[in-house]
Amino acid sequence: MTACSVRLQIFLQLQAVNKELCSKFESCLGASTSRVEILHYLLQHEEVSQSALQKEVNIDAAAVTRHLKQLEAAGTIVRYKKADDQRATWVKLEEEAKRHIEQSYQEKSQFVKETFAGFSEEELEQFLKMLSKVSVNVSHVTKNQFGGETK
Amino acid sequence: MTACSVRLQIFLQLQAVNKELCSKFESCLGASTSRVEILHYLLQHEEVSQSALQKEVNIDAAAVTRHLKQLEAAGTIVRYKKADDQRATWVKLEEEAKRHIEQSYQEKSQFVKETFAGFSEEELEQFLKMLSKVSVNVSHVTKNQFGGETK
DNA sequence: TATCAATTATTGATGCATCAATTATTTGAA
DNA sequence: TTCAAATAATTGATGCATCAATAATTGATA
Known part of the structure; x- marks a missing residue:
């Protein structure tokens, strides 16, 4: 309450x-x-390898595997190998599922729109810049700036 | 890539x-x-009931219970009941642990400082306002704005 | 006073992400 | 050619948060 700096807030x-956002x-x-990000990426890319997908959605490879297995079991996607590389697995949406996902794409757009209601385009640009700046700052923080001596 | 609105970005x-931030x-x-939030709250408040603490740190009561049990097992905190209400559990730091946590408080401050390096006070104020606005917006989103027909 | 509702904490089941270890395959260099 | 290193995916262990159900206690009321 008292000595709580703006930065800390x-x-x-x-x-x-972020928590509220994800939960809602x-x-x-x-x-x-x-x-949803996985599905929307697939909607826009037809076919992609797991490792490429993993880099796009920025979650752990293990988590990607588990998502995709579930989606496959649900009949939403198909996974397959290609002749030239038996290591990589490729993923694509089932035709059947595309329509449903297109609808959820609309819903996501609407959600995002609501989330940033009342922001001017200028403010949005600035918001994005700030987030990027934080991202850069965080990536530059190194562990040994802290704690110091390993007493 | 192409039709990716600023809002979506x-x-x-x-x-x-947020993920990078928490991870780092x-x-x-x-x-x-x-x-860390739990510990720092305790550092600044001497004694608090679990339910009050839970509201402060904004995580599920179940998660709070589990954190506190671990901290108690580690000898970092004590938990006890009071005569006037046998339901509530009160929590306080062990004297021994306070020094160590004070140090981590410094580290946290340093981390937060690094995170927002290069931001002017004005920008920070604006950043906070934007986050608050998003929070308000999100809280106003209702499920039935979406999907519409439950076909 | 007996009972019902509210408060508080806990537990169990579940979901999702991470890391580390493992397996399979491919590539490249000696 | 052969073997080591790199690449890709998977699995198991673990951590942490959530929800739902439960237990214990308290307060209110009829």
């Missing part, structure tokens, strides 16, 4: 907002943000 | 940044942001 608020998103769309 | 970036924080401080 932002730090906490960032996490709080999931209850609205019926799937986690990760799951 | 922010939406994704917000989650990405944990590797620097050696404990999750939740855990």
Whole structure:
């Protein structure tokens, strides 16, 4: 309350907002943000290897494998290997599923629109810049700036 | 890539940044942001009931219970009941642990400082306002704005 | 006073992400 | 050619958060 700097508030608020955002998103769309991102990436790319997908959605390879196995079991996607490389697995949406996912794409757009209601385009640009700046800053933080002596 | 609106980018970036932030924080401080928030709250409040603490740190009561049990087992905190209400459990730091946590408080401050390096005070204020606005917007989103017909 | 509702904490089941270890395959260099 | 290193995916162990159900206690009321 008292000595709580603006920086600290932002730090906490960032996490709080993100949590609310993901939670509400999931209850609205019926799937986690990760799951939805995977599906929307597939909607826009026809065919992709797991490792490429993993880099795009930025979650752990193990998590990707588990998502895709579930989606395959549900009949949403197909997975297959190609002759030239038996290591890589390729993924694509079932035709059947595309329509349903197109609809959820609309819902996501609407959700995102609501989320940033009342922001001017200028503010949005600035928001994005700030987030990117934080990202750069964080990536430059190194462990040994802290704790110092390993007493 | 192509039809990717600024709003959508922010939406994704917000989650990405938060993930990096928490991950780096944990590797620097050696404990999750939740855990550290709990400890720092206790450092500043001497004694608190679990339910009050739970509201402060904004995580599920079940998660709080589990954190506190671990901290108790580690000898970092004590938990006890009071005569006037046998339901509530009160929590306080062990004297022994306070010094160590004070140090981690410094580390957290340093981390937060690094995170927002290069931001002017004005920008910080604006950042906070934006986050708050998003929070308000999200809280107003209702499930039935979406999907519409439950076909 | 007996009972019902609210409060508080806990537990169990579940979901999702991470890391580390493992397996299979491919590539490249000696 | 052969073998080591790189690449890709998977599995198991673990951590942490959530929800739902349960237990214990307290307060209110009829």
